[in-house]
Amino acid sequence: MDKLPKWADVALIPLINLILALIVSGLVVALIGQDPFEALAIMVNGAVGSTYGWGYTLFYATNFIFTGLAVAIAFHARLFNIGGEGQAQLGSLGVALVCLMVPWPHWLIALPVAILGGGLFGAAWAAIPAYLQATRGSHIVITTIMFNFIASALLVYLLVSALKAPGMAPESARFVEGSHLPTAREVLGAIGIDFARTPMNVSFIVALLACWGLWLLLWRTRLGYEIRAFGHSDKAAVYAGINPVRITMITMLISGALAGLMAINAVMGEQERLLQDNVLGAGFVGIAVALMGRSHPVGVFIAAVLFGALYQGGAELEFETSIPREMIVVIQALVILFTGALDGMVRSPLEKAFLRFRRQPDKPGVPAE
Amino acid sequence: MTTMKTLLGAVAASALAAGAAMAEPGLIIDLGGKFDKSFNESAYNGAQRWVEDNDGADYLETELASEAQREQTMRRMADRGANPVVVLGFANGSTLEQVAPDYPETNFVIVDMVVDQPNVQSIVFAEHQGSYLVGMMAAMASETGTVSFVGGMDVPLIRKFACGYAQGAKAANPDVEVIANMTGTTPAAWNDPVKGGELTRSQISQGSDVVFAAAGGTGVGVLQAAADEGELAIGVDSNQNYLHPGNMLTSMVKRVDNAVYDAFTAAAEGELQTGIVVKDLSNDGVGVAMDEFNEDLVTEEMMAAVEEARAAIVSGELEVHDYTSDDSCPALTF
Numbered sequence: 001m002d003k004l005p006k007w008a009d010v011a012l013i014p015l016i017n018l019i020l021a022l023i024v025s026g027l028v029v030a031l032i033g034q035d036p037f038e039a040l041a042i043m044v045n046g047a048v049g050s051t052y053g054w055g056y057t058l059f060y061a062t063n064f065i066f067t068g069l070a071v072a073i074a075f076h077a078r079l080f081n082i083g084g085e086g087q088a089q090l091g092s093l094g095v096a097l098v099c100l101m102v103p104w105p106h107w108l109i110a111l112p113v114a115i116l117g118g119g120l121f122g123a124a125w126a127a128i129p130a131y132l133q134a135t136r137g138s139h140i141v142i143t144t145i146m147f148n149f150i151a152s153a154l155l156v157y158l159l160v161s162a163l164k165a166p167g168m169a170p171e172s173a174r175f176v177e178g179s180h181l182p183t184a185r186e187v188l189g190a191i192g193i194d195f196a197r198t199p200m201n202v203s204f205i206v207a208l209l210a211c212w213g214l215w216l217l218l219w220r221t222r223l224g225y226e227i228r229a230f231g232h233s234d235k236a237a238v239y240a241g242i243n244p245v246r247i248t249m250i251t252m253l254i255s256g257a258l259a260g261l262m263a264i265n266a267v268m269g270e271q272e273r274l275l276q277d278n279v280l281g282a283g284f285v286g287i288a289v290a291l292m293g294r295s296h297p298v299g300v301f302i303a304a305v306l307f308g309a310l311y312q313g314g315a316e317l318e319f320e321t322s323i324p325r326e327m328i329v330v331i332q333a334l335v336i337l338f339t340g341a342l343d344g345m346v347r348s349p350l351e352k353a354f355l356r357f358r359r360q361p362d363k364p365g366v367p368a369e
Numbered sequence: 370m371t372t373m374k375t376l377l378g379a380v381a382a383s384a385l386a387a388g389a390a391m392a393e394p395g396l397i398i399d400l401g402g403k404f405d406k407s408f409n410e411s412a413y414n415g416a417q418r419w420v421e422d423n424d425g426a427d428y429l430e431t432e433l434a435s436e437a438q439r440e441q442t443m444r445r446m447a448d449r450g451a452n453p454v455v456v457l458g459f460a461n462g463s464t465l466e467q468v469a470p471d472y473p474e475t476n477f478v479i480v481d482m483v484v485d486q487p488n489v490q491s492i493v494f495a496e497h498q499g500s501y502l503v504g505m506m507a508a509m510a511s512e513t514g515t516v517s518f519v520g521g522m523d524v525p526l527i528r529k530f531a532c533g534y535a536q537g538a539k540a541a542n543p544d545v546e547v548i549a550n551m552t553g554t555t556p557a558a559w560n561d562p563v564k565g566g567e568l569t570r571s572q573i574s575q576g577s578d579v580v581f582a583a584a585g586g587t588g589v590g591v592l593q594a595a596a597d598e599g600e601l602a603i604g605v606d607s608n609q610n611y612l613h614p615g616n617m618l619t620s621m622v623k624r625v626d627n628a629v630y631d632a633f634t635a636a637a638e639g640e641l642q643t644g645i646v647v648k649d650l651s652n653d654g655v656g657v658a659m660d661e662f663n664e665d666l667v668t669e670e671m672m673a674a675v676e677e678a679r680a681a682i683v684s685g686e687l688e689v690h691d692y693t694s695d696d697s698c699p700a701l702t703f
Contacts, residue, residue: 052448056441160554168482168524169460170555197444197471271437273463276555278437318431319445325432 003351010299014292014339016346018306021338025331034323046316047309053316055184055198060282061308062200062265065207067286068304069214070258072295076218077251078231083129083144084259085283086151087122091260092267093155094121096163096172096274099267104178107202111181114264115206122260123253125151130252134245140252148283159276172274181269203265210258211297217254218297227251259283288336291343303339310335394419394633395429395451397442399458401559403432405586407606408559408625412457412480414607415626419633428633436556439464447472453490453636454478455629459526460556465489476641478632480625481526483645492628492646496526497533498682499621499655500581501689502675503603504537506657507579508545509671510601510618515546517577519568519591521584522558523551523703525693530583530605530621532698533689539700541674547701548572552587562590569594569602579603579618592617601666608658618666620658624648651683 004013026036047057067084074081081087098117104110129143156170165173184200218224230237230247238244266278285307292306293299314328396416398409413430420426429451433442439461446454447468453476456465462482469477469486476488483491507516516538520527535547550568552558565587569580573595580595581603582588588605589612595602596613604610604620611617628648635641648654657675659667681687692698 156555165463167459167462168526169463171463174463199441266437271440276436280435280437315441315445319429319449325434 004354010294013346017339021335025334042320043313043317047313052196055196055200056312057308058204059200060311061304062204062207063262063282064285064289064304064307066262067259067282068289068300069210070255071286071290072300074255075295076231077227080141081144081255083147084286085279086148087125087256087259088262088279088283089151089155090125091118091122092263092278094118095263095267099175099179103176106178107181110179114268118260118263119257123257126252126256130249134248170276175272199270201269203269211301215297288340291340392452393428394636395446395454397456398432400433400556401586407585407588411607411625412629415629419630443468447475452476453641455632480628488643490643494623494654495649496530497689497691498650500530500533501537502657503619503621504534505541505674506619506671508538508541511579513576513578515576516579517548517572519565519582519584520551521587523554527583529692532692532701534581535701536689548575548577552584559585561587565590566594573598573600610658610660610662614662617663619663622658623655650679
């Protein structure tokens with residue numbers, strides 16, 4: 001029997017973690033002489049108080065959904081892919097090449113090819129660490145994080161040489177008009193809803209489809225079963241006839257492809273040209289999102305929206321108050337720390353509390369231990 | 370009646386002031402940090418000076434977090450009603466090109482880059498002229514006959530500094546050798562003092578005894594390394610002479626602070642001119658920093674030569690080649 005009821009596992013623990021993080025953040029804000037309640041109000045209002053806030057929150061959330069799903073599927077096979085950052089950078093390269101190579105007539109044609117390009121490049125970047133893990137036993141945590149640096153250096157190299165647009169800044173040329181993805185403002189404006197100008201675009205729908213697709217894959221297909229079985233016990237999986245090399249490779253390829261898909265939102269949907277550090281740390285936030293979302297697509301979605309709100313609210317906070325930018329990063333880091341790393345701190349007391357609560361009806365009169 | 374008039378006048382004046390205060394100017398500090406002791410800090414100081422000179426005036430300020438957030442930051446500034454929005458550095462060029470047309474009511478000011486939009490003021494500096502003057506001083510102060518240059522990111526703008534410097538050095542001493550190195554090819558090169566210091570030590574080991582840094586935050590490491598080795602250094606953008614008294618020959622000041630101050634002042638009076646504004650030696654947009662920290666290092670002879678060259682440049686008699694005009698330099702090969 002599980003120690004915790006399901007609702008406590010998926011909702012109560014993340015909620016307590018979040019509240020703890022907010023309390024500590026509030027203390028930090030109070031320490032630097034600002035009003036924590038006012039800061040919280042600005043953050044919440046900035047993130048979800050207007051269509052402008054929602055637009056940016058969901059734009060960031062789209063990035064985090066992709067990278068969160070990438071980490072989540074790897075977790076199911078008990079692989080820790082912390083290379084989302086590098087895979088997303090390569091994905092951005094793939095998307096940029098697709099958008100730059102062909103004079104696209106319409107986004108409906110450009111988007112599927114861009115998805116393919118971003119996914120393939122992301123998957124290819126994950127393939128080498130996956131192969132080394134599967135056949136040589138080189139630990140994937142080490143290899144994927146090393147590949148982040150290689151990806152970043154590769155992108156810089158390309159941006160100052162082959163892909164550089166005329167001018168002084170290291171950036172590629174602008175994508176053609178035909179590859180412009182409709183923004184939420186344009187889509188909702190067409191049906192008469194007024195929405196602020198934000199970079200949120202149709203990639204959000206692709207992200208939702210990816211959540212649903214991953215759920216189908218993990219819980220409704222034979223491959224998903226094999227991935228989960230391998231994650232629970234690799235020895236049992238091998239005994240059952242599951243090929244570990246194949247599962248490691250396939251899982252990591254899907255993971256890398258999902259991370260690479262982030263680029264259709266950030267690069268194709270917003271920046272519309274290839275820039276340096278276009279991933280904005282989403283690859284690492286994806287780890288926190290997957291942890292907080294318990295590696296379930298629905299959980300990943302909710303956690304991604306929360307982190308999107310945190311990013312957008314944090315940006316507003318910096319703009320509205322004199323709280324320095326570094327402080328905003330501290331607040332975001334505290335949330336990641338409490339929801340990701342310090343999970344056990346809340347979990348074990350809560351498990352004890354639930355066990356005690358359950359035992360009492362069976363043995364009345366026995367004092368709690 | 371007179372009292373009434375005065376009162377009405379006061380009310381009208383305060384209403385006007387309120388109207389002006391609503392459109393606060395905005396300043397976006399670029400990558401490299403607010404206190405880089407150089408480019409960004411100069412802009413920040415200009416904004417602060419404007420606040421001091423206009424009691425109770427305020428402005429919106431934010432610091433850029435990453436290359437990819439330029440557009441969001443710029444739009445947010447404009448959405449908040451900041452007018453004008455001042456952005457620093459050439460890297461904002463292509464973003465501003467896209468953003469400016471969406472906010473026809475807002476004026477933008479961009480430093481170091483020309484953006485051809487009806488609501489944009491583009492401020493460019495004649496860095497080659499100021500660099501020419503410090504190049505002359507460097508060659509005259511050098512005992513080894515070798516002077517050097519450390520640039521930030523390898524872009525035409527920084528080559529323009531290096532080219533002016535080399536021309537000045539060769540004008541003062543035709544036999545001088547000029548070594549030029551760039552820190553990197555990406556914006557990270559603006560904030561890499563460690564690498565700046567390494568380049569400086571390498572140049573000193575090649576015989577250089579005067580180093581000119583045009584590298585934003587990286588320059589801090591260059592000046593430190595030169596001071597540690599007991600050689601002379603030349604600062605850039607802000608007056609950096611105070612950093613290492615006794616080792617700072619001078620600084621090539623680029624009055625970004627004046628540019629920001631002037632833009633804020635003009636906008637408050639409703640007189641901001643769009644189009645290209647050139648700040649050069651003739652309007653003190655660039656120049657050579659002289660103060661109590663470097664007076665012992667600068668000889669009468671140097672001062673006379675610099676004054677003469679400055680007058681010749683201002684009058685048009687002497688023309689310093691601008692690297693960005695044809696992407697080549699007669700005095701230096703990169």
